[in-house]
Amino acid sequence: MSNTVLQGVNLTKVFGWGKQKTVAVDHVNFEIRAGEVCSIVGESGSGKTTLAKMLLGLLNPTEGEIYFQGKKRDISTQRKKKEYWKNIQAIFQDPYSAYNIFNKIDTLLLDCIRMRGDFWLPREKKIELMSEACSFVNLEYKELTNKYPFELSGGQMQRLMIARIFLLKPKILIADEPTSMIDACSRATILDMLMKLRDEVGMTIIFITHDIGLAYYVSDTVYIMERGKIVEYGSADQVILTPHHPYTKRLISDVPKIHEAWDLSTVTYSGL
């Protein structure tokens, strides 16, 4: 029995036409299995976010098909779309842009409970659920209730996004460069929380990044994307330890090798 949760067949997105035409995603094929962490790695402009938006149903593919749990995805009506979004959710690069900044934090979390279909629960139960979600990401619900998103730090906001996901419990989470706006320490925390979502909630995670080192750290499988095309894929070990495509090799050679001693003879001192 196949445990593929999400599959793309010849997925393509073309923006514009004539001289303005951009083939952002070009006949991409992939299969993501339940419970795995799958990274999509590529440089800026390679089409990662465009692919993510098609998977989420925020952009229509120009060509190709998406299969969810073995069936062709049908989001032709608003009701079907809402049903689909119970299964697939995302965290984006810039968490502040994703939400109405005039809504307080508790409204944002209450919305998730409503989306789950649990709006009829008594208020105490809702508060219990929100508190549990906050403590999953090491945030204190009581300290957040009356705050607005812009009153939180980047790292806190990113953690709040994960608390939302904890409440919604989708089958699939797409994390699009979720750590690019925060410092190294918060980045490690966010990655650990994503792993916790996989291990404790059993979520399938699609992790989008330009950082192949980070992809190696978090993923089971890796897809390398160059100018809209998947040029190499396989297990994280296969792709990163024995890369075949020149583009993958280049991405790997760009990762700073912290274990190698610095060659100080190449450093020139000025003014000494």
Ligand SMILES: Nc1ncnc2c1ncn2[C@@H]1O[C@H](COP(=O)(O)OP(=O)(O)OP(=O)(O)O)[C@@H](O)[C@H]1O
């Ligand atoms: N709405 C749009 N209209 C026209 N072109 C677009 C649109 N969205 C994306 N593109 C183009 O599609 C290509 C892929 O963009 P995309 O945002 O998917 O890249 P990305 O891999 O996510 O990059 P980054 O790492 O910088 O986030 C780029 O050339 C971009 O300019």
Ligand SMILES: [Mg+2]
């Ligand atoms: Mg992007």
